[in-house]
Amino acid sequence: KQEVTQIPAALSVPEGENLVLNCSFTDSAIYNLQWFRQDPGKGLTSLLLIQSSQREQTSGRLNASLDKSSGRSTLYIAASQPGDSATYLCAVSGGYNKLIFGAGTRLAVHP
Amino acid sequence: DARVTQTPRHKVTEMGQEVTMRCQPILGHNTVFWYRQTMMQGLELLAYFRNRAPLDDSGMPKDRFSAEMPDATLATLKIQPSEPRDSAVYFCASGFGRAYNEQFFGPGTRLTVL
Numbered sequence: 001k002q003e004v005t006q007i008p009a010a011l012s013v014p015e016g017e018n019l020v021l022n023c024s025f026t027d028s029a030i031y032n033l034q035w036f037r038q039d040p041g042k043g044l045t046s047l048l049l050i051q052s053s054q055r056e057q058t059s060g061r062l063n064a065s066l067d068k069s070s071g072r073s074t075l076y077i078a079a080s081q082p083g084d085s086a087t088y089l090c091a092v093s094g095g096y097n098k099l100i101f102g103a104g105t106r107l108a109v110h111p
Numbered sequence: 112d113a114r115v116t117q118t119p120r121h122k123v124t125e126m127g128q129e130v131t132m133r134c135q136p137i138l139g140h141n142t143v144f145w146y147r148q149t150m151m152q153g154l155e156l157l158a159y160f161r162n163r164a165p166l167d168d169s170g171m172p173k174d175r176f177s178a179e180m181p182d183a184t185l186a187t188l189k190i191q192p193s194e195p196r197d198s199a200v201y202f203c204a205s206g207f208g209r210a211y212n213e214q215f216f217g218p219g220t221r222l223t224v225l
Contacts, residue, residue, distance in 0.1 A: 018157065042219075043217060098156055098159065098167070099146075102153075
Protein backbone atom coordinates (compact mmCIF):
# COMPACT_ATOMS: atom_id res chain seq x y z
CA LYS A 1 0.00 0.00 0.00
CA GLN A 2 1.40 3.36 -1.04
CA GLU A 3 2.31 5.72 1.79
CA VAL A 4 3.41 9.32 1.38
CA THR A 5 5.38 11.14 4.06
CA GLN A 6 6.21 14.82 4.19
CA ILE A 7 8.99 16.33 6.27
CA PRO A 8 8.99 18.66 8.07
CA ALA A 9 5.41 18.88 9.30
CA ALA A 10 5.83 22.59 9.95
CA LEU A 11 8.40 25.20 9.06
CA SER A 12 8.83 28.83 10.06
CA VAL A 13 11.40 30.95 8.23
CA PRO A 14 12.24 34.63 7.79
CA GLU A 15 11.44 36.25 4.50
CA GLY A 16 14.07 35.83 1.81
CA GLU A 17 15.27 32.37 2.77
CA ASN A 18 15.56 29.55 0.27
CA LEU A 19 13.86 26.44 1.57
CA VAL A 20 13.31 22.79 0.76
CA LEU A 21 10.25 20.69 1.48
CA ASN A 22 10.58 16.93 1.35
CA CYS A 23 8.23 14.19 0.21
CA SER A 24 8.87 10.45 0.24
CA PHE A 25 6.76 7.56 -1.02
CA THR A 26 7.03 3.83 -0.44
CA ASP A 27 6.05 2.43 -3.85
CA SER A 28 8.08 3.70 -6.80
CA ALA A 29 5.46 2.52 -9.32
CA ILE A 30 3.88 5.94 -9.79
CA TYR A 31 2.66 7.75 -12.89
CA ASN A 32 3.27 11.25 -11.65
CA LEU A 33 3.75 13.40 -8.59
CA GLN A 34 1.96 16.67 -7.90
CA TRP A 35 2.72 19.44 -5.48
CA PHE A 36 -0.25 21.47 -4.24
CA ARG A 37 -0.68 24.55 -2.15
CA GLN A 38 -3.58 24.95 0.27
CA ASP A 39 -4.40 28.21 2.02
CA PRO A 40 -6.39 28.03 5.28
CA GLY A 41 -10.03 27.21 4.60
CA LYS A 42 -9.44 27.03 0.86
CA GLY A 43 -9.13 24.43 -1.85
CA LEU A 44 -6.02 22.96 -3.44
CA THR A 45 -4.02 24.80 -6.05
CA SER A 46 -1.77 22.70 -8.25
CA LEU A 47 1.77 24.05 -8.31
CA LEU A 48 3.81 21.54 -10.25
CA LEU A 49 3.25 18.18 -11.91
CA ILE A 50 6.20 15.88 -12.56
CA GLN A 51 5.70 12.88 -14.79
CA SER A 52 7.39 9.64 -13.74
CA SER A 53 9.82 9.95 -16.66
CA GLN A 54 10.89 13.47 -15.66
CA ARG A 55 13.46 14.58 -13.14
CA GLU A 56 12.26 18.08 -12.36
CA GLN A 57 9.83 20.87 -13.14
CA THR A 58 10.15 24.60 -12.59
CA SER A 59 7.63 27.40 -12.24
CA GLY A 60 8.86 30.82 -11.23
CA ARG A 61 10.53 30.55 -7.82
CA LEU A 62 9.45 26.93 -7.43
CA ASN A 63 11.44 23.90 -8.49
CA ALA A 64 10.39 20.33 -7.87
CA SER A 65 12.58 17.31 -8.37
CA LEU A 66 11.71 13.65 -8.52
CA ASP A 67 13.87 10.61 -7.84
CA LYS A 68 11.47 7.78 -8.50
CA SER A 69 13.89 4.98 -7.75
CA SER A 70 14.56 6.24 -4.24
CA GLY A 71 10.96 7.34 -3.68
CA ARG A 72 11.71 11.00 -3.06
CA SER A 73 10.69 14.43 -4.24
CA THR A 74 11.71 17.86 -3.08
CA LEU A 75 10.05 21.23 -3.55
CA TYR A 76 12.51 24.10 -3.56
CA ILE A 77 11.20 27.61 -2.92
CA ALA A 78 13.62 30.40 -3.69
CA ALA A 79 13.62 33.76 -1.93
CA SER A 80 10.57 32.99 0.19
CA GLN A 81 7.91 35.67 0.75
CA PRO A 82 5.15 36.08 3.35
CA GLY A 83 2.67 35.29 0.57
CA ASP A 84 4.17 31.80 0.35
CA SER A 85 2.73 30.97 3.76
CA ALA A 86 0.39 28.00 3.28
CA THR A 87 0.29 24.24 3.59
CA TYR A 88 2.13 22.39 0.83
CA LEU A 89 0.87 18.94 -0.10
CA CYS A 90 2.60 16.27 -2.10
CA ALA A 91 0.55 13.60 -3.89
CA VAL A 92 1.54 10.61 -5.99
CA SER A 93 -0.58 9.10 -8.72
CA GLY A 94 -1.08 5.38 -8.98
CA GLY A 95 -3.44 3.31 -11.09
CA TYR A 96 -6.35 5.21 -12.70
CA ASN A 97 -4.64 8.42 -11.57
CA LYS A 98 -5.77 8.03 -7.98
CA LEU A 99 -3.88 10.52 -5.83
CA ILE A 100 -2.37 9.48 -2.50
CA PHE A 101 -1.57 12.52 -0.39
CA GLY A 102 0.97 13.25 2.27
CA ALA A 103 -0.07 15.05 5.44
CA GLY A 104 1.49 18.31 4.25
CA THR A 105 4.08 20.81 5.41
CA ARG A 106 2.71 23.94 7.05
CA LEU A 107 4.93 26.85 6.03
CA ALA A 108 5.04 30.25 7.72
CA VAL A 109 7.22 32.98 6.22
CA HIS A 110 7.52 35.98 8.50
CA PRO A 111 8.62 39.47 7.46
CA ASP B 112 -11.21 30.31 -17.02
CA ALA B 113 -12.30 26.68 -16.65
CA ARG B 114 -12.60 25.43 -13.12
CA VAL B 115 -14.34 22.81 -11.02
CA THR B 116 -17.33 24.15 -9.13
CA GLN B 117 -18.90 22.71 -6.00
CA THR B 118 -22.12 23.48 -4.18
CA PRO B 119 -22.89 24.20 -1.46
CA ARG B 120 -19.67 25.71 -0.15
CA HIS B 121 -20.80 25.28 3.45
CA LYS B 122 -23.41 23.02 4.98
CA VAL B 123 -24.48 22.67 8.59
CA THR B 124 -26.95 19.94 9.35
CA GLU B 125 -28.17 17.80 12.19
CA MET B 126 -27.31 14.18 12.71
CA GLY B 127 -29.59 11.87 10.76
CA GLN B 128 -30.33 14.32 7.96
CA GLU B 129 -29.57 13.68 4.31
CA VAL B 130 -26.79 15.71 2.73
CA THR B 131 -26.20 16.09 -1.00
CA MET B 132 -23.07 17.72 -2.40
CA ARG B 133 -22.72 18.62 -6.06
CA CYS B 134 -19.79 19.03 -8.38
CA GLN B 135 -19.51 20.35 -11.90
CA PRO B 136 -16.28 19.09 -13.51
CA ILE B 137 -14.32 21.05 -16.08
CA LEU B 138 -15.96 20.69 -19.47
CA GLY B 139 -14.34 17.90 -21.43
CA HIS B 140 -12.83 16.13 -18.44
CA ASN B 141 -13.99 12.53 -18.25
CA THR B 142 -12.67 11.55 -14.82
CA VAL B 143 -14.14 12.80 -11.54
CA PHE B 144 -12.82 12.16 -8.06
CA TRP B 145 -14.30 12.75 -4.59
CA TYR B 146 -11.89 13.34 -1.70
CA ARG B 147 -12.48 14.03 1.98
CA GLN B 148 -10.16 16.08 4.17
CA THR B 149 -10.09 15.90 7.96
CA MET B 150 -7.54 17.01 10.49
CA MET B 151 -6.97 13.45 11.65
CA GLN B 152 -6.87 11.59 8.33
CA GLY B 153 -5.77 14.27 5.90
CA LEU B 154 -6.96 13.89 2.30
CA GLU B 155 -8.53 10.57 1.39
CA LEU B 156 -10.01 9.34 -1.86
CA LEU B 157 -13.65 8.33 -1.52
CA ALA B 158 -14.69 7.46 -5.06
CA TYR B 159 -13.98 8.16 -8.70
CA PHE B 160 -15.68 7.93 -12.04
CA ARG B 161 -14.52 7.63 -15.59
CA ASN B 162 -16.90 8.43 -18.41
CA ARG B 163 -19.64 8.61 -15.72
CA ALA B 164 -19.07 4.99 -14.65
CA PRO B 165 -17.95 4.35 -11.08
CA LEU B 166 -14.52 2.70 -11.09
CA ASP B 167 -13.78 2.52 -7.40
CA ASP B 168 -15.73 3.56 -4.35
CA SER B 169 -13.84 1.45 -1.83
CA GLY B 170 -12.98 4.54 0.20
CA MET B 171 -16.63 5.24 1.01
CA PRO B 172 -18.70 3.87 3.88
CA LYS B 173 -21.16 1.98 1.70
CA ASP B 174 -24.00 1.92 4.15
CA ARG B 175 -24.46 5.68 4.21
CA PHE B 176 -22.54 7.20 1.29
CA SER B 177 -23.43 7.09 -2.37
CA ALA B 178 -21.88 8.78 -5.40
CA GLU B 179 -23.37 9.21 -8.85
CA MET B 180 -22.89 11.02 -12.15
CA PRO B 181 -26.33 11.66 -13.62
CA ASP B 182 -24.67 13.29 -16.61
CA ALA B 183 -21.24 14.44 -17.76
CA THR B 184 -21.64 17.86 -16.17
CA LEU B 185 -22.79 16.79 -12.71
CA ALA B 186 -21.41 14.53 -9.99
CA THR B 187 -23.16 14.07 -6.65
CA LEU B 188 -22.10 12.73 -3.28
CA LYS B 189 -24.87 11.87 -0.88
CA ILE B 190 -24.77 10.97 2.80
CA GLN B 191 -27.84 9.43 4.38
CA PRO B 192 -28.09 9.44 7.34
CA SER B 193 -25.33 11.88 8.26
CA GLU B 194 -23.30 11.49 11.44
CA PRO B 195 -21.02 13.92 13.34
CA ARG B 196 -17.96 11.94 12.22
CA ASP B 197 -18.80 12.89 8.62
CA SER B 198 -17.87 16.49 9.39
CA ALA B 199 -15.06 17.33 6.97
CA VAL B 200 -14.26 19.21 3.80
CA TYR B 201 -15.29 17.30 0.69
CA PHE B 202 -13.39 18.05 -2.50
CA CYS B 203 -14.24 17.18 -6.05
CA ALA B 204 -11.51 16.99 -8.70
CA SER B 205 -11.60 16.34 -12.42
CA GLY B 206 -9.14 15.43 -15.13
CA PHE B 207 -8.66 13.60 -18.38
CA GLY B 208 -8.77 9.86 -18.25
CA ARG B 209 -5.07 9.24 -18.54
CA ALA B 210 -2.89 8.41 -15.56
CA TYR B 211 -0.36 11.04 -16.55
CA ASN B 212 -2.71 13.96 -16.39
CA GLU B 213 -3.10 16.65 -13.78
CA GLN B 214 -6.12 16.80 -11.49
CA PHE B 215 -7.92 20.06 -10.88
CA PHE B 216 -9.66 20.57 -7.57
CA GLY B 217 -12.82 22.42 -6.70
CA PRO B 218 -13.08 24.77 -3.70
CA GLY B 219 -14.65 22.11 -1.49
CA THR B 220 -17.81 21.75 0.58
CA ARG B 221 -17.30 22.24 4.30
CA LEU B 222 -19.78 19.95 6.07
CA THR B 223 -20.61 20.20 9.74
CA VAL B 224 -22.92 17.58 11.25
CA LEU B 225 -24.19 18.52 14.70
